[in-house]
Amino acid sequence: MRVTVDKDLCIGAGQCVVTAPDVFDQDDEGIVELLAETPDESERDGVIEAENVCPARVISVEK
Known part of the structure; x- marks a missing residue:
């Protein structure tokens, strides 16, 4: 599995951090890391849940 994110489109909702805290974090401005x-x-x-719940759809997972 390979994960990519588009930081330029991230709106800082933080759902990714809630669903997969060992894979995603947020910087000081709330943008996905x-x-x-x-x-x-x-x-x-x-x-997979983080990819599905991201409101800005910035997470991509190659399975």
Whole structure:
């Protein structure tokens, strides 16, 4: 699994951090920070949920 984010389009909702805190974080301005581009398989459910709940649709997951 490979995760990418488009920081330029992020609106700082923070749903990604709630659903997968070991993979996503937010900078001081609330913009998404990707902590793990290729997260462990145990993170799959949270990463997929983060992709689905992101209101700005800035998370992409290659499965």
